[in-house]
Amino acid sequence: ETGVTQTPRHLVMGMTNKKSLKCEQHLGHNAMYWYKQSAKKPLELMFVYNFKEQTENNSVPSRFSPECPNSSHLFLHLHTLQPEDSALYLCASSQAGGADTQYFGPGTRLTVL
Amino acid sequence: AQSVTQLGSHVSVSEGALVLLRCNYSSSVPPYLFWYVQYPNQGLQLLLKYTTGATLVKGINGFEAEFKKSETSFHLTKPSAHMSDAAEYFCAVTYPLGSARQLTFGSGTQLTVLP
Numbered sequence: 269e270t271g272v273t274q275t276p277r278h279l280v281m282g283m284t285n286k287k288s289l290k291c292e293q294h295l296g297h298n299a300m301y302w303y304k305q306s307a308k309k310p311l312e313l314m315f316v317y318n319f320k321e322q323t324e325n326n327s328v329p330s331r332f333s334p335e336c337p338n339s340s341h342l343f344l345h346l347h348t349l350q351p352e353d354s355a356l357y358l359c360a361s362s363q364a365g366g367a368d369t370q371y372f373g374p375g376t377r378l379t380v381l
Numbered sequence: 382a383q384s385v386t387q388l389g390s391h392v393s394v395s396e397g398a399l400v401l402l403r404c405n406y407s408s409s410v411p412p413y414l415f416w417y418v419q420y421p422n423q424g425l426q427l428l429l430k431y432t433t434g435a436t437l438v439k440g441i442n443g444f445e446a447e448f449k450k451s452e453t454s455f456h457l458t459k460p461s462a463h464m465s466d467a468a469e470y471f472c473a474v475t476y477p478l479g480s481a482r483q484l485t486f487g488s489g490t491q492l493t494v495l496p
Binding site for chain 1: 415417422423424425426427430471483484485486487488489
Protein backbone atom coordinates (compact mmCIF):
# COMPACT_ATOMS: atom_id res chain seq x y z
CA GLU A 269 0.00 0.00 0.00
CA THR A 270 1.17 3.51 -0.76
CA GLY A 271 -0.01 6.97 0.18
CA VAL A 272 -3.02 7.36 2.45
CA THR A 273 -5.59 4.61 2.73
CA GLN A 274 -9.02 4.72 4.34
CA THR A 275 -11.42 1.96 5.34
CA PRO A 276 -14.21 1.35 4.85
CA ARG A 277 -14.87 3.21 1.62
CA HIS A 278 -18.61 3.17 2.22
CA LEU A 279 -20.55 2.93 5.48
CA VAL A 280 -24.25 2.97 6.23
CA MET A 281 -25.28 3.19 9.85
CA GLY A 282 -28.29 3.87 11.99
CA MET A 283 -28.40 6.70 14.48
CA THR A 284 -27.88 4.35 17.42
CA ASN A 285 -24.94 2.46 15.96
CA LYS A 286 -21.27 2.76 16.91
CA LYS A 287 -18.74 2.51 14.13
CA SER A 288 -15.16 3.56 13.43
CA LEU A 289 -13.37 4.95 10.41
CA LYS A 290 -9.74 4.05 9.90
CA CYS A 291 -6.96 5.94 8.17
CA GLU A 292 -3.40 4.79 7.58
CA GLN A 293 -0.58 6.73 5.98
CA HIS A 294 2.48 5.09 4.46
CA LEU A 295 4.40 8.33 3.83
CA GLY A 296 6.35 8.68 7.06
CA HIS A 297 4.45 11.84 7.96
CA ASN A 298 3.90 13.06 11.50
CA ALA A 299 0.69 15.08 11.14
CA MET A 300 -2.75 13.67 10.35
CA TYR A 301 -6.11 15.30 9.75
CA TRP A 302 -9.82 14.53 9.53
CA TYR A 303 -12.00 16.57 7.17
CA LYS A 304 -15.71 16.48 6.48
CA GLN A 305 -16.91 17.10 2.93
CA SER A 306 -20.65 17.78 2.58
CA ALA A 307 -22.49 18.57 -0.61
CA LYS A 308 -22.34 22.25 -1.57
CA LYS A 309 -20.10 23.17 1.38
CA PRO A 310 -16.35 23.77 1.63
CA LEU A 311 -14.22 21.11 3.21
CA GLU A 312 -14.37 21.42 6.98
CA LEU A 313 -11.36 20.60 9.09
CA MET A 314 -12.41 18.50 12.07
CA PHE A 315 -9.25 17.40 13.89
CA VAL A 316 -5.48 17.73 13.62
CA TYR A 317 -2.86 15.51 15.22
CA ASN A 318 0.84 16.34 15.36
CA PHE A 319 3.13 13.59 16.64
CA LYS A 320 0.08 11.75 18.03
CA GLU A 321 -1.08 14.80 19.99
CA GLN A 322 -4.36 16.48 19.13
CA THR A 323 -3.66 20.10 18.30
CA GLU A 324 -6.93 21.21 16.69
CA ASN A 325 -10.57 20.49 17.36
CA ASN A 326 -12.77 22.75 15.32
CA SER A 327 -15.83 22.67 17.56
CA VAL A 328 -16.73 19.17 16.47
CA PRO A 329 -19.64 17.53 18.32
CA SER A 330 -18.69 14.91 20.88
CA ARG A 331 -20.43 12.18 18.88
CA PHE A 332 -17.22 12.24 16.81
CA SER A 333 -14.23 10.97 18.76
CA PRO A 334 -10.76 10.81 17.17
CA GLU A 335 -7.94 8.53 18.19
CA CYS A 336 -4.33 8.56 17.04
CA PRO A 337 -2.40 5.62 18.51
CA ASN A 338 0.72 6.35 16.45
CA SER A 339 1.86 8.65 13.66
CA SER A 340 0.70 6.25 10.96
CA HIS A 341 -2.84 5.54 12.12
CA LEU A 342 -5.86 7.71 12.76
CA PHE A 343 -9.35 6.65 13.74
CA LEU A 344 -12.66 8.44 13.92
CA HIS A 345 -15.11 6.79 16.30
CA LEU A 346 -18.75 7.49 15.55
CA HIS A 347 -21.60 7.26 18.04
CA THR A 348 -25.22 8.39 17.97
CA LEU A 349 -24.88 10.25 14.70
CA GLN A 350 -27.53 12.37 13.02
CA PRO A 351 -28.65 12.23 9.38
CA GLU A 352 -26.92 15.59 8.76
CA ASP A 353 -23.62 13.87 9.55
CA SER A 354 -23.88 12.01 6.26
CA ALA A 355 -20.89 13.13 4.20
CA LEU A 356 -17.56 12.12 2.75
CA TYR A 357 -14.94 11.92 5.49
CA LEU A 358 -11.43 12.54 4.27
CA CYS A 359 -8.20 11.77 6.03
CA ALA A 360 -4.97 13.56 5.17
CA SER A 361 -1.37 13.56 6.32
CA SER A 362 1.60 15.90 6.02
CA GLN A 363 5.21 16.08 7.07
CA ALA A 364 4.40 18.67 9.72
CA GLY A 365 1.21 20.42 10.77
CA GLY A 366 0.77 23.76 9.06
CA ALA A 367 1.93 24.79 5.64
CA ASP A 368 3.33 21.50 4.40
CA THR A 369 1.50 19.79 1.58
CA GLN A 370 -1.30 17.54 2.75
CA TYR A 371 -1.89 14.22 1.04
CA PHE A 372 -5.43 12.89 1.06
CA GLY A 373 -6.96 9.46 1.22
CA PRO A 374 -9.92 8.43 -0.97
CA GLY A 375 -12.44 9.07 1.78
CA THR A 376 -15.23 7.15 3.49
CA ARG A 377 -18.74 7.85 2.20
CA LEU A 378 -20.92 7.79 5.33
CA THR A 379 -24.69 7.59 5.23
CA VAL A 380 -26.64 7.91 8.48
CA LEU A 381 -30.18 6.61 8.36
CA ALA B 382 -8.87 35.01 9.40
CA GLN B 383 -7.79 33.55 6.11
CA SER B 384 -10.40 32.86 3.45
CA VAL B 385 -10.65 31.73 -0.14
CA THR B 386 -13.24 32.59 -2.76
CA GLN B 387 -13.65 30.57 -5.92
CA LEU B 388 -15.69 32.40 -8.52
CA GLY B 389 -18.04 30.09 -10.37
CA SER B 390 -19.16 26.83 -8.82
CA HIS B 391 -19.50 25.34 -12.32
CA VAL B 392 -17.36 26.01 -15.38
CA SER B 393 -17.85 24.40 -18.79
CA VAL B 394 -15.31 24.48 -21.59
CA SER B 395 -14.98 22.71 -24.91
CA GLU B 396 -12.26 20.15 -25.40
CA GLY B 397 -9.14 21.98 -26.58
CA ALA B 398 -10.24 25.32 -25.16
CA LEU B 399 -8.52 27.35 -22.45
CA VAL B 400 -9.34 26.45 -18.86
CA LEU B 401 -9.47 29.31 -16.36
CA LEU B 402 -10.56 28.70 -12.78
CA ARG B 403 -10.57 31.70 -10.50
CA CYS B 404 -9.38 31.92 -6.91
CA ASN B 405 -9.05 34.96 -4.67
CA TYR B 406 -7.82 34.93 -1.11
CA SER B 407 -7.83 37.28 1.82
CA SER B 408 -4.64 37.68 3.75
CA SER B 409 -2.73 40.14 5.88
CA VAL B 410 0.51 38.19 5.51
CA PRO B 411 2.03 36.27 2.60
CA PRO B 412 0.10 33.03 2.16
CA TYR B 413 0.92 29.61 0.86
CA LEU B 414 -1.56 28.71 -1.90
CA PHE B 415 -2.62 25.37 -3.27
CA TRP B 416 -4.80 23.90 -5.99
CA TYR B 417 -6.21 20.43 -5.50
CA VAL B 418 -8.28 18.29 -7.87
CA GLN B 419 -10.89 15.73 -6.88
CA TYR B 420 -12.11 13.09 -9.32
CA PRO B 421 -15.39 11.30 -8.62
CA ASN B 422 -15.23 8.92 -5.65
CA GLN B 423 -11.65 9.88 -4.88
CA GLY B 424 -9.77 12.04 -2.43
CA LEU B 425 -8.02 15.31 -3.22
CA GLN B 426 -4.84 15.29 -5.27
CA LEU B 427 -2.36 18.17 -5.23
CA LEU B 428 -2.07 19.93 -8.60
CA LEU B 429 0.39 22.64 -7.63
CA LYS B 430 1.38 24.98 -4.83
CA TYR B 431 2.94 28.38 -4.31
CA THR B 432 5.09 29.10 -1.29
CA THR B 433 7.80 31.63 -2.19
CA GLY B 434 9.87 32.58 -5.21
CA ALA B 435 8.63 32.45 -8.78
CA THR B 436 5.03 33.60 -8.98
CA LEU B 437 4.17 31.37 -11.95
CA VAL B 438 3.85 27.83 -10.72
CA LYS B 439 3.62 24.78 -12.94
CA GLY B 440 1.85 21.66 -11.80
CA ILE B 441 0.82 18.26 -13.03
CA ASN B 442 -1.32 17.52 -16.08
CA GLY B 443 -0.35 20.77 -17.82
CA PHE B 444 -1.90 23.10 -15.25
CA GLU B 445 -0.29 26.27 -13.99
CA ALA B 446 -1.22 29.13 -11.70
CA GLU B 447 0.09 32.62 -11.12
CA PHE B 448 0.29 34.30 -7.75
CA LYS B 449 -0.66 37.96 -8.08
CA LYS B 450 -0.21 39.73 -4.78
CA SER B 451 -1.68 43.03 -6.00
CA GLU B 452 -4.87 41.24 -7.02
CA THR B 453 -4.83 38.68 -4.17
CA SER B 454 -5.45 36.06 -6.81
CA PHE B 455 -4.17 32.60 -7.69
CA HIS B 456 -6.05 31.59 -10.82
CA LEU B 457 -5.56 28.15 -12.35
CA THR B 458 -5.11 27.78 -16.10
CA LYS B 459 -4.51 25.15 -18.72
CA PRO B 460 -4.07 26.07 -22.40
CA SER B 461 -6.04 23.16 -23.83
CA ALA B 462 -8.71 21.21 -21.96
CA HIS B 463 -8.88 17.46 -22.16
CA MET B 464 -11.85 15.27 -21.36
CA SER B 465 -9.89 13.76 -18.48
CA ASP B 466 -9.72 17.20 -16.81
CA ALA B 467 -13.38 16.97 -15.84
CA ALA B 468 -13.34 17.04 -12.05
CA GLU B 469 -13.82 19.35 -9.09
CA TYR B 470 -11.04 21.81 -8.32
CA PHE B 471 -10.31 23.34 -4.95
CA CYS B 472 -8.17 26.34 -4.10
CA ALA B 473 -6.74 26.45 -0.58
CA VAL B 474 -4.66 28.80 1.54
CA THR B 475 -2.57 28.48 4.64
CA TYR B 476 -0.02 30.57 6.43
CA PRO B 477 3.57 29.50 7.03
CA LEU B 478 3.89 30.96 10.50
CA GLY B 479 1.90 31.77 13.58
CA SER B 480 -1.15 30.10 15.03
CA ALA B 481 -2.95 29.54 11.70
CA ARG B 482 -2.05 25.94 11.13
CA GLN B 483 -4.68 24.64 8.79
CA LEU B 484 -5.67 24.65 5.16
CA THR B 485 -8.73 26.73 4.37
CA PHE B 486 -10.49 25.55 1.23
CA GLY B 487 -12.68 27.35 -1.23
CA SER B 488 -16.08 25.93 -2.11
CA GLY B 489 -14.78 24.25 -5.23
CA THR B 490 -15.37 24.61 -8.97
CA GLN B 491 -16.81 21.74 -10.97
CA LEU B 492 -15.17 21.66 -14.39
CA THR B 493 -17.09 20.09 -17.25
CA VAL B 494 -15.32 19.46 -20.57
CA LEU B 495 -17.59 19.26 -23.58
CA PRO B 496 -16.67 17.18 -26.62
